[in-house]
Amino acid sequence: MLILGAGPAGLTLGNLLHASGIDCVVLERATRPQVQARSRAGFLAANTVRILERHGLAEGLRLRGREHATCEFRTEDGRFRLDYGSLGRGERHTVHPQHELVTDLLTHYLDRGGRAYFGTEALTVRDADGTRPTVTVREADGRTGTWRSRYVAGCDGRHGAARRSIPPGAVRRHHLDHGLSWLGLLAEAPPSLDAVAYAVHRRGFAGHMARTPEVTRYYLQCERGTSPDAWSEDRIWDELALRMRAAEYGPLRRGRIAHRAVVDLASDVLEPLRHGALLLAGDAASLLSPSAAKGANLAVLEAELLAGALIDDLRHGRPEGLAGYSARCLAHIWRAQEFSQWMLRLLHGAPGPADESSFHDALRRSRLASLATSRSCQDWFAEHYVGV
Ligand code: RFL
Numbered sequence: 452m453l454i455l456g457a458g459p460a461g462l463t464l465g466n467l468l469h470a471s472g473i474d475c476v477v478l479e480r481a482t483r484p485q486v487q488a489r490s491r492a493g494f495l496a497a498n499t500v501r502i503l504e505r506h507g508l509a510e511g512l513r514l515r516g517r518e519h520a521t522c523e524f525r526t527e528d529g530r531f532r533l534d535y536g537s538l539g540r541g542e543r544h545t546v547h548p549q550h551e552l553v554t555d556l557l558t559h560y561l562d563r564g565g566r567a568y569f570g571t572e573a574l575t576v577r578d579a580d581g582t583r584p585t586v587t588v589r590e591a592d593g594r595t596g597t598w599r600s601r602y603v604a605g606c607d608g609r610h611g612a613a614r615r616s617i618p619p620g621a622v623r624r625h626h627l628d629h630g631l632s633w634l635g636l637l638a639e640a641p642p643s644l645d646a647v648a649y650a651v652h653r654r655g656f657a658g659h660m661a662r663t664p665e666v667t668r669y670y671l672q673c674e675r676g677t678s679p680d681a682w683s684e685d686r687i688w689d690e691l692a693l694r695m696r697a698a699e700y701g702p703l704r705r706g707r708i709a710h711r712a713v714v715d716l717a718s719d720v721l722e723p724l725r726h727g728a729l730l731l732a733g734d735a736a737s738l739l740s741p742s743a744a745k746g747a748n749l750a751v752l753e754a755e756l757l758a759g760a761l762i763d764d765l766r767h768g769r770p771e772g773l774a775g776y777s778a779r780c781l782a783h784i785w786r787a788q789e790f791s792q793w794m795l796r797l798l799h800g801a802p803g804p805a806d807e808s809s810f811h812d813a814l815r816r817s818r819l820a821s822l823a824t825s826r827s828c829q830d831w832f833a834e835h836y837v838g839v
Contacts, residue, residue: 460733460750461606462556467758477567492549492747497542511555516547521646539833573612580727629716640706657694716740723777743791790835
C-alpha cells in the first residue's frame, strides 16, 4: 500500500494500516523537519479526538491539548459570546496545533516500524485503472524511481500528484472561488482573550484564535492579490486593533509576526473520491475555506473511513467498503462545506456590485442577530461548529 503525503490524512491512515499488519509506505515530498514545522490548523473537533483515542493516537493531545468552547463575535452592533460547549451536543474543541498533531502521528508511526521516505516527491500515478498502479517519484538525491502497489492513497494535499494524475473527465470537480482573501498570521504573543474572536468590520474581517500560551493565530481580510509582505508589523497590529475594536473591548497582546501567508478563499470537492486503485483523502479530496476550521478534521475522519475499507478488502477479502468509501465521505464533506459557506457569509458581505453587496451585508447582520438571540440557531451553530 502506498500513501502519498505525510499530513494528518496520510499519517492517520498509515498508523491504522500499519497497526492492522498491512505493509505500507509513506512517500513525502518535504523533509521530516519541514513536515513537523508546518503550522496550520489548531482546533480539533470532538469527533477527531474520539478517532485518535480509538486508535491509541491521542497521547500527545491529551498531554498538551487544551479544551476550548467559547467564541465571541464583534460587530457594528456590539459583541456577544457563545459558550458553545453548553449548546447543541455540548461538545468542545481541543486546541492542539497541527504541527504537533503531525509530529505525534509521525513519531507513533515510525516508532512502531512504519516506513516513510522523506524528500521523495510523487510525480505521477499511472495505471490507476488497473490492479497494479505505479507511482513515479523524484527521490531525495534527484534520481527518479518507481513504486508499485495494489492501492495508492492520495493524501498529498491540494497541489499533489494524486489530483494531477486523474485524467480529465474521470472525476468531477465542483469548485467555488469565494473571491475573498485572508492574510493568515502567526504571532509570537499570548492570546488576547479567552475566546475565538470573529470581528466583522466595514474595513473587513479580522479573526483571533489561540494556538498555545505563547502563539496566537490572527486573520485579516485583505485585497485579492496582496503580497504577504506588503503589510508592516505595525500596520498589521493597528489594523487588527481597529477591526477587533480593541479601544472598546480591550487591547491586543502584540508580538513578533513569525509567519504570514495570504489564503485565497476557495472550496472544491472531487466526486467520486476514487479513480480505480487511486483513493483520495484529506485536502486531495476536498478543499474547504478555513472559515470553519474543518479541513484537518475531515482529513482524519476520511483517513479512518479509508483505513477501515482497505483493511476489509486487503485482510478479509471484502471489497464492499471500498466501493462505498466515496459516498460515505462525500456525505460528511458536503455538510462541512455547507457550514463553512454559512460561516463565510456570517463573517463577510459578498463581493459584487454595490446594490447586491449591500443586500448581502444586510443579510449578514440579520444572520448575526439570529445567532446572538435565538437559542435554536445557537444550538444548530454549536452542533455544526464543533462537529464533522
Ligand atoms: P496536508 O496537510 O497538506 O498534507 C499533505 C502532505 O503531502 C505532501 N505532498 C507530497 N508528498 C509527496 N509527493 C507529492 N507530490 C506531494 N505533494 C504534497 C505535503 O508536503 C504534505 O506533507 O494535507 P492533509 O493531510 O489532507 O491535511 C489537510 C489539512 O492540512 C488542512 O485541511 C488544514 O490545515 C486546513 N486548516 C484548518 N483545518 C482545521 O481543521 N482546523 C483549522 O483550524 C485549520 N486552520 C487550515 C487552517 C489551513 C490553512 N491554510 C493552509 C490555508 C489555517 C490555514 C492558514
